[in-house]
Amino acid sequence: MAEYWNYELLVLGDYTLSAGRLTVAVGLALAGLIVSRIAAWLAYRWLDRRWDLSAGADRAALRAIKVAIVLIGFYLAVEQLGVGRFSLGQIQQSELTVGGVFLALIMVWVTWNLSQVAAELVNQWIAGQGIGRSLATLITNLTRAVVIFIGFYVSASSLGFDLNVVLLPLSALGLGLGFGMQRIAENFVSGVILLGERPVKDGDVISISGVTGVVESIGLRSTVIRTFGGTEVIMPNSALITNHFDNWTLTNTRVRGDANIGVAYGSDPEQVMGILMGEMEAHADVLEEPGPRVFFREFGDSALNFRVIYWVEAPAKRLSTLTDLLCSWYQRFAEAGIEIPFPQHDIHIRSGTLPAPEDPPG
Structure with missing residues (x-):
């Protein structure tokens, strides 16, 4: 052995x-x-x-x-x-x-x-x-x-590599590139701030610089916003940090809808307000809390003007709910004989002869 x-x-x-x-x-x-x-x-x-x-x-x-x-x-x-x-x-x-x-x-x-x-x-x-x-x-x-x-x-x-020898030149190179890439660095830092502080997150509905839509994704350089028209807008992250923007769904998704309604003179205001309120309370997407409100605003030039306010659970439901309410209000007004006026102007013509124009000077 x-x-x-x-x-x-x-x-x-x-x-x-x-x-x-x-x-x-x-x-x-x-x-x-x-x-x-x-x-x-x-x-x-x-x-x-x-x-x-x-x-x-x-x-x-x-x-x-x-x-x-x-x-x-x-x-x-x-x-x-x-x-x-x-x-x-x-x-x-x-x-x-x-x-x-x-x-x-x-x-x-x-x-x-x-x-x-x-x-x-x-x-x-x-x-x-x-x-x-x-x-x-x-x-x-x-x-x-x-x-x-x-x-x-x-x-x-x-293996015996001293990585400090490699990291020092890389840091100097990064410093040099930083001066030429300030905008990219600004957007990068803004992206980190957005992801850390979360003033906006995926799925939020925001309005900024004339663009309104749903936040699709937040990257380190830019944020993708899909408008309600289907367009994808690439927004630099720095714009969300330095500019004012409206976040419709930051703390909750509820949004308010409103409309101005005018009816003809001679209509009963109490009856009009009852129809407006009744249709809002009957609609499935109108929230009970906060509940809908109706206000008699003014005696207009050609109409009695009312303002309605209602709340829905999500921004996407605001316009569809308003469409339903307008159709139901129009039908109920027609059934009750309440007219919706349109602007009109009266022209008064006095009888008589017009004076003859004077002859121009010689």
Whole structure:
């Protein structure tokens, strides 16, 4: 046994590969394969009980665990063979070895897959917080970016890279680009403010710079507003920060509708107000609280003028509700013999002869 264990299979200079060393290395690699399958099965059972992850996140987590254990087994095998100490060169006064590169690749692989799992966990937390779609996407992407950056940073540091040497030129380059990209930077910062303070969120109905519509999405540079005519307007985020805009649905979705109604002189004001109020109270989309109101505004030039106010649950219902009310009011007025006047002018012509024009001077 001892003779087999010390039998030299390969001699290259100072390096000697014995049968025993090769046997242990193969055993470590096989152990990594076996343990990876057992660990993946146990992890699947644990994840299935503790976390309600999506299929993609489950696969990413299991793949990260399985491949990481396999790679660790191969790493230990490489170290056992003595190959891991082979130098590949110098990096910033640090020796780059085969084992170090192998270990760095393991960390990159695991970090990449764990970023997907972390993003899924963050998504699950966001789902219960009532956070808008745009902010949720930003948080998820930032989570993945942070996890990936940490993984690459640790991997590069383990290889001997001094990342400060790389980060300093990048920061100087970023400063130079910043002066030439102030508008983009302004919109980017505005997007972060919008997503953080949330004065407007996905689905809100807003009016800004003559544009009224529904907010489709809020990105880091611009906000997409879909008008009621179906047009998509790309609004720079800085416009939403520096300009005044009306948010119809910031705290609730209720909006007020109103209309001015005129009836002919000779109509009974109490009867008119009763018809107006009755039709609003009977409409399914008119809210009971705050309830509808009717006001007798004035004696107009050719009509008795009334003003009606009502509330609906959503901005999209305001015009359709007004259409229904106008049709029902018109029908009820016709049934009650109440006329809707139209402006008219009386022209009085006096009888007699017109004086003859004088002759122009000579």
